[in-house]
Amino acid sequence: MSDKIHSIPLVRAGIDTYRQPVVFMHKDCHLCRAEGFSSLTRVEITLRERTIIASLNVVTDADWLAPDIAALSNSAWISLGARPGDKGFFGHAEPAKSASAIRAKVYGKKLAQDDFRRIVEDVLAFRLSDLDLAAFIASCAGDRLDLDETIALTRAMQDAGQTLDWGEGMVLDKHCVGGLPGNRTTPIVVAIVAAAGFRIPKTSSRAITSPAGTADSMEVMTPVALKIADLRRVVEAEGGCLAWGGELDLSPADDLLIRIERPLDFDSDGQLVASVLSKKAAAGSTHVLIDIPVGPTAKVRSPEAAESLAARMKAVAAALGLKLRIHVSDGSAPVGRGIGPSLEARDVLAVLRRQADAPVDLRERTLDLAGSLLDLAQGNGPIGREQAEALLVSGAAEAKFLAICEAQGGFFEPRLAPFHAVETAPVAGVIAEIDNRRIARIAKLAGAPGRKSAGVLLQRRPGERVDQGEPLYEIHAETSGELDWARDYARSSAPAFSICEDP
Numbered sequence: 001m002s003d004k005i006h007s008i009p010l011v012r013a014g015i016d017t018y019r020q021p022v023v024f025m026h027k028d029c030h031l032c033r034a035e036g037f038s039s040l041t042r043v044e045i046t047l048r049e050r051t052i053i054a055s056l057n058v059v060t061d062a063d064w065l066a067p068d069i070a071a072l073s074n075s076a077w078i079s080l081g082a083r084p085g086d087k088g089f090f091g092h093a094e095p096a097k098s099a100s101a102i103r104a105k106v107y108g109k110k111l112a113q114d115d116f117r118r119i120v121e122d123v124l125a126f127r128l129s130d131l132d133l134a135a136f137i138a139s140c141a142g143d144r145l146d147l148d149e150t151i152a153l154t155r156a157m158q159d160a161g162q163t164l165d166w167g168e169g170m171v172l173d174k175h176c177v178g179g180l181p182g183n184r185t186t187p188i189v190v191a192i193v194a195a196a197g198f199r200i201p202k203t204s205s206r207a208i209t210s211p212a213g214t215a216d217s218m219e220v221m222t223p224v225a226l227k228i229a230d231l232r233r234v235v236e237a238e239g240g241c242l243a244w245g246g247e248l249d250l251s252p253a254d255d256l257l258i259r260i261e262r263p264l265d266f267d268s269d270g271q272l273v274a275s276v277l278s279k280k281a282a283a284g285s286t287h288v289l290i291d292i293p294v295g296p297t298a299k300v301r302s303p304e305a306a307e308s309l310a311a312r313m314k315a316v317a318a319a320l321g322l323k324l325r326i327h328v329s330d331g332s333a334p335v336g337r338g339i340g341p342s343l344e345a346r347d348v349l350a351v352l353r354r355q356a357d358a359p360v361d362l363r364e365r366t367l368d369l370a371g372s373l374l375d376l377a378q379g380n381g382p383i384g385r386e387q388a389e390a391l392l393v394s395g396a397a398e399a400k401f402l403a404i405c406e407a408q409g410g411f412f413e414p415r416l417a418p419f420h421a422v423e424t425a426p427v428a429g430v431i432a433e434i435d436n437r438r439i440a441r442i443a444k445l446a447g448a449p450g451r452k453s454a455g456v457l458l459q460r461r462p463g464e465r466v467d468q469g470e471p472l473y474e475i476h477a478e479t480s481g482e483l484d485w486a487r488d489y490a491r492s493s494a495p496a497f498s499i500c501e502d503p
Helices: 030-035 074-080 099-106 113-124 130-140 147-159 186-195 214-219 228-238 253-264 269-282 303-320 341-352 360-378 384-393 396-408 436-445 480-492
Strands: 007-012 022-026 042-047 050-059 070-072 087-092 172-176 200-204 240-244 287-294 323-330 419-424 429-434 455-458 471-477 497-501
Touching: 007 074, 022 030, 022 074, 030 087, 042 074, 050 074, 070 074, 099 113, 099 130, 113 147, 113 253, 130 253, 130 269, 147 253, 147 269, 147 303, 172 186, 172 200, 172 269, 172 360, 186 200, 186 214, 186 240, 186 341, 186 360, 186 384, 186 396, 200 214, 200 228, 214 240, 214 341, 228 240, 228 396, 240 396, 253 269, 269 287, 269 303, 287 303, 287 360, 303 323, 323 360, 341 360, 341 396, 341 455, 360 384, 384 396, 419 480, 436 455, 436 471, 436 480, 471 480
Parallel strands: 007 070, 022 050, 172 287, 200 240, 287 323
Antiparallel strands: 007 087, 022 070, 042 050, 042 087, 419 471, 429 497, 455 471
16 A cells, blocks of 8 residues: 555644543544544554554544544654654554453463563553453452462563662652542651651652642642652752652553553552552662551551551562561541642641641651651661651751752742632531541542642541531632532532531
């Protein structure tokens, strides 16, 4: 066939499909007819030395896209290195080599290291459709990944990206499995541990389904999208950093799998362990503290579930050569007052600055975690918490935090949103509990984490007494429409606060 049939001009569609490459073509496109492309076809696109595999979406409106042009999503345009005026060469993508392994896992077969390696390679090359990925994730859900398979998946995910080498000596890290709004302990832990003289190059994620991730909260105070060279420079200067891991190519398959896992809402200890520990190993960590909050509306809901997860974490960490400690914490209620990037950042600064109104629960939880990590590193008895508190009280932790921010590109004060609404107690009584998932939902409807200053500011905690009409929490939003949206949900659904009424 002629080049005219196989190639077509490329334009940027300006559509964010996250990391999934998508190509848009008109239903009357001559190339679609010639190649027999239809909606959701896996299409191979080549431009100069680069080749990607994209999912095809067919456009039926002639006013949006001409028949002789292919429009690429933002992810596809960037991955292909396209420029205005380029033409791409199109063809059918070869079947994924890992498809047979995925089918075998669906039918209950145990997979080997090479099987997981091929699956991860195909994930990164976008050879697998979302349906393929969903089938793989479902086949691994629950307890369908045994320990050997969990280790194999973890290694395959780590090997698919970069692994940082920090040379001789300990490299500390801390991670929380999540599910607890406002639990922004990491920035304070990093400041304390680095102030103690240890190396802690912390890479964190942005929120996927929560109102804020550590990277989201840090980004309102300092740049977090660091390249490898910048990361090394900051750590060499200050001993620690607080960077976004998405810029660093550490276990890159994890984000692509999470994109499918979250909507499915499948619980799998094996996939959770592989996700967490592959990134810790890739970051070059040697000593890792894992925080597992346990509560009725947290991610881990029972002591038995925490014990099972901890056992698998320890076994996989040992296989990877990581020294790991598990810290089980109270996950019954949100931590601190702020829920949302800026509001959580303000809580972090209040603790570091030793303000009288700093959230006590955030301070105490952070000291427990920092102390446990220091004990893991030093191995000389339970003295870490005392060290951590001394570094916080003296101001050394605050100074280290500000120095890290300056090294990353400067420090900025978090700002407050312009629109607020107060939700009050409908009855008098004692606050019995706060629903973690419901209060997080309100914060997200207010705009968090995309709107950095949006979220929820808690005014009361479980165990406190409240009179009718007194404030329970404030909703913060950057637009009046988002404020109304969050407030309507808060008032029309089951209440986020449970109150035991006065007799």
